[in-house]
Amino acid sequence: MEIYLDTANDEEVKFAARYGFLDGITTNPSIISREKEEFQQVIQRIDRTIDGKVWCQVTEENAETMYKQGLEMNQWAKNAVIKLPMNENGLEAAYRLRQEHVEVNMTLIYSLSQVVLAAKAGVTYISPYIGRMDDHVLDGQLFIRKAKEIIHACHSDTKIIGASIRSPQVVVELARDGYDAVTMAFPVYKKMFHSSLTVEGLEQFHNDWAYYEHRSL
Numbered sequence: 593m594e595i596y597l598d599t600a601n602d603e604e605v606k607f608a609a610r611y612g613f614l615d616g617i618t619t620n621p622s623i624i625s626r627e628k629e630e631f632q633q634v635i636q637r638i639d640r641t642i643d644g645k646v647w648c649q650v651t652e653e654n655a656e657t658m659y660k661q662g663l664e665m666n667q668w669a670k671n672a673v674i675k676l677p678m679n680e681n682g683l684e685a686a687y688r689l690r691q692e693h694v695e696v697n698m699t700l701i702y703s704l705s706q707v708v709l710a711a712k713a714g715v716t717y718i719s720p721y722i723g724r725m726d727d728h729v730l731d732g733q734l735f736i737r738k739a740k741e742i743i744h745a746c747h748s749d750t751k752i753i754g755a756s757i758r759s760p761q762v763v764v765e766l767a768r769d770g771y772d773a774v775t776m777a778f779p780v781y782k783k784m785f786h787s788s789l790t791v792e793g794l795e796q797f798h799n800d801w802a803y804y805e806h807r808s809l
Contacts, residue, residue, distance in 0.1 A: 593766065594753070594773035596647070597781055600627050600634050604778045609642045616644030618755075618775040620675065620699070621651060632668055639669035647697060649675035650685070658685035666694050673716065675699045678706050687713045697753065702730075707739045711748035717773065723756035732756075733765065740771070760784045 594615040597608045600623045608614050617638050627634050631648075639646050646669035652658045658681060662674040666689075674689060676682035678698045686696040690713070697717040698710045702725065710718045720739060722732030736752055743750050751772035757763060760783050766774050 593771060594751075595763075596645075596753070596773065596775035598623065598755070598775045598777050600624055600638060601778070602637065602641075605638050605641050607778075608781075612643065614642070614644060615773070616646055616671070616673075617642055618647040618673075618675075618753075620649050624648075635665070635668045635672075645669075645671040645673050645695075647673040647675055649699065650677075650682075653681065655681040655684040655688075658682060659688045662689045662694060662696070663692065671695075673697050675719075678702075678710065678718075683709060683713055683715075686710075686715050690714055690716070699755070701739075704735070704738055704742060707742050708746065711743045711746040711750045714748060715750055717751045717753045719753045719755040719775070721756035722754050722762060723758040725756075726758070733762070736766075736771065737769070 596616050596618045597604065597614060598618045599605060600619045605617060608617065624631055624634055635646055635648050648665050648668065650658045650661045652661045658676060662685060665674055666672045673695045675697045676686045678701050682698065686698060689696050695716040697719055698715050699719045701707060701718045701720045707718060720732060720736050725732035725735055736754060739752055753773035753775055754766050754771060755775050757774060757776040757780055760780060763774055763776060763784065
């Protein structure tokens, strides 16, 4: 399963770069808006810091300008993924970008009919917002199971990247069920490292070793 960190914060990106097994960084307009640099500078800074894919979302609103902006953004990073909104203009632009061999992601997927269209268009990724679905009693994980069935039935190579992840347990369940990718905010990623039992065990090892060294004097 591909694992991404959802951030543009410089310190968080540098932290992610310490772990070469991560597959890259995802961003969106809300994340970019928190940074002091220009959009292109943010993406290029992330690209210099990590070895993986860098995801950036178009900000234009009609198909032609989305398409042109996507082509431009594709030059901002060595391994760019261009995110487009799941609407009529976004999908038209995504299909055209795919003809240019640009990797694209349809974001804000909330209905199975949207999944059908995205799979048929051959987009690289779709990103259902699992946490937001759960907030509205839509069962995000049930949704992506059905989405996976649809993609398979359409004979599509489209990957599902789970977004809006609220806890490490959701990451575990997606990995167990064989989903393609997941992206998470920095606090969720940090929680994945920790267990109180690990802390307890390390304290025991430390105390036992300190006793052994004292006894050896």
